Amino acid sequence: MRDYLVSRGVNPSRIVLEDRFATTNENMEFSKKVIEEHAGRDASELLVGFSTTNYHVFRGYVCAHRAGMTAQGMGSRTRAYFWPNAFLREFAGLLASRWKGILITYVAIGSIYALAGYALFLMGESSAVFVA
8 A cells, every 4th residue: 555655746755664463453453553653743633644444444534442452444446246245354454353242232132131031030920931
């Protein structure tokens, strides 16, 4: 992307690269540190631009926000045949990044159903059925 931006007239001195990441979350966390070192200010005071594929921009926003940055994503085009795979990949990525909250929610809901069923059982309402 650096080469592309330069070919489009962006001054190379305005481009800050981060190349150590393995995940989108790491990319935004590491980028925040690089940006702060480069700018000499806290990244939360800046509007940060990032470039990725168009289907990945939303998750980029989520990860940038989690890292404490205000960001503007710029997406490149994706061929139509790749969209189903891309959608599943992004869904899995968002799910994986939020699995603890999802698990806690399901455990809480399941516990409420279990307690309600147990309370009805104790009250003699054994005909009640709960489906989760």
